[in-house]
Amino acid sequence: xxxxxxxxxxxxxxxxxxxxxxxxxxxxxxxxxxxxxxxxxxxxxxxxxxxxxxxxxxxxxxxxxxxxxxxxxxxxxxxxxxxxxxxxxxxxxxxxxxxxxxxxxxxxxxxxxxxxxxxxxxxxxxxxxxxxxxxxxxxxxxxxxxxxxxxxxxxxxxxxxxxxxxxxxxxxxxxxxxxxxxxxxxxxxxxxxxxxxxxxxxxxxxxxxxxxxxxxxxxxxxxxxxxxxxxxxxxxxxxxxxxxxxxxxxxxxxxxxxxxxxxxxxxxxxxxxxxxxxxxxxxxxxxxxxxxxxx
Numbered sequence: 598x599x600x601x602x603x604x605x606x607x608x609x610x611x612x613x614x615x616x617x618x619x620x621x622x623x624x625x626x627x628x629x630x631x632x633x634x635x636x637x638x639x640x641x642x643x644x645x646x647x648x649x650x651x652x653x654x655x656x657x658x659x660x661x662x663x664x665x666x667x668x669x670x671x672x673x674x675x676x677x678x679x680x681x682x683x684x685x686x687x688x689x690x691x692x693x694x695x696x697x698x699x700x701x702x703x704x705x706x707x708x709x710x711x712x713x714x715x716x717x718x719x720x721x722x723x724x725x726x727x728x729x730x731x732x733x734x735x736x737x738x739x740x741x742x743x744x745x746x747x748x749x750x751x752x753x754x755x756x757x758x759x760x761x762x763x764x765x766x767x768x769x770x771x772x773x774x775x776x777x778x779x780x781x782x783x784x785x786x787x788x789x790x791x792x793x794x795x796x797x798x799x800x801x802x803x804x805x806x807x808x809x810x811x812x813x814x815x816x817x818x819x820x821x822x823x824x825x826x827x828x829x830x831x832x833x834x835x836x837x838x839x840x841x842x843x844x845x846x847x848x849x850x851x852x853x854x855x856x857x858x859x860x861x862x863x864x865x866x867x868x869x870x871x872x873x874x875x876x877x878x879x880x881x882x883x884x885x886x887x888x889x890x891x892x
Contacts, residue, residue, distance in 0.1 A: 605647050606672075606676065607643070607644065607647075608680055610640040610644040611669075611677055613626060613630065613632075614666070614669065614670060615670065615673050615677065616629055616637075617661070618661070618662070619889050623638060629764075629887065648665070650663070650665045651665065651666070652669060653666060654666075691722065692870045693722040693723060694722075695723075696723065696724065696871055697726050697727075697728070697744045698725055698726070699728050699735040699738060699739070699746070699747030699749070700727055700729050700747070701731065701735065701748065701750055703750065703835075705727070705729045706818075709748070709878070712881050715877075720873070723870045725874070731790070731793055733793070733794055735747040736749060736861070740863075742863055742865070745862065746860055746871060747860070748858065748859070748860055749859060749861055750856050750858055750859075751856070752794070752798075752856065752857070753765060753854060754854060759862065761861075761875060761879050762859050763858045763860065763878065763879060763883075765856065765857050765858070766835045766836040766855070766856045767855055768834070768853040769834060769845045769846075770831055770847075771825055771833075771834050771843045771844065771845055771846060772825060772830070772832075772843070772844055772846055774842055774844055778831070782808075783807075783809065784807055784808065784810065784830070784831055784849070784850070785810055785813075785831060786811045786812065786830055787813045787821050787830040788811045788813065788814050789815065790815070790816045792816075795833040798833075798853070798854070799833055806849065812830050813830060822838055833853060860879070
């Protein structure tokens with residue numbers, strides 16, 4: 598017992614460890630957490646000293662985490678979740694009401710479900726109904742008053758003063774290495790459907806100096822990713838969907854605008870339950886630097 602009392606799992610260090618996994622390295626984790634790289638490294642080193650074991654792999658070609666690090670990460674997720682839930686439970690007044698929340702596929706297929714589940718446990722008298730649609734559809738639903746709020750993607754230059762910016766990502770043209778693009782011919786384009794603002798930009802500004810030939814159309818990001826990996830064409834994908842052997846294409850095609858994930862409210866949607874939900878989403882994404890895709 599005395600040995601256990603001398604060892605500590607500091608919440609901030611566990612957050613740093615989780616951020617390293619989420620963002621793929623210390624440098625990106627530090628940027629997401631708003632800390633210096635040395636500060637994150639110091640937190641991890643203090644944790645390693647406290648536990649008397651190495652958590653990060655130090656070999657350039659080796660795994661990012663040691664076996665002990667991987668084991669601790671499983672506990673870290675649960676510890677952080679319970680810690681945050683306890684704080685919220687003790688600090689929130691009872692809330693009641695009904696909320697209509699819009700989500701894009703990207704956010705619906707992320708750990709936002711964890712945040713919504715926690716909100717439900719803490720506020721059982723608040724009913725949250727969610728609808729998953731494309732960003733342009735959700736914007737129209739907000740304008741018509743069909744939703745109280747929505748988490749949508751917008752181009753960074755389209756962020757409104759009242760929007761709550763959760764995080765930002767870059768948008769890229771991507772293809773599989775096996776796909777060879779003809780210098781003089783049209784570029785095969787893997788497109789989301791008509792309600793996608795990526796598609797609208799690509800078929801408008803994106804064709805200034807090239808011809809895009811739509812060869813595949815799908816409303817699902819998973820479908821577009823599969824088509825890219827099958828070497829069917831070039832697609833516009835955000836950072837979170839670039840994986841495996843995908844290559845970013847920079848020749849011939851114009852650079853896409855950056856993206857922002859924002860919470861946008863309907864004009865007259867102001868109530869304590871919504872304020873609390875938006876604050877919890879903003880706080881949680883700020884701590885983790887974004888929303889991780891579910892695996």
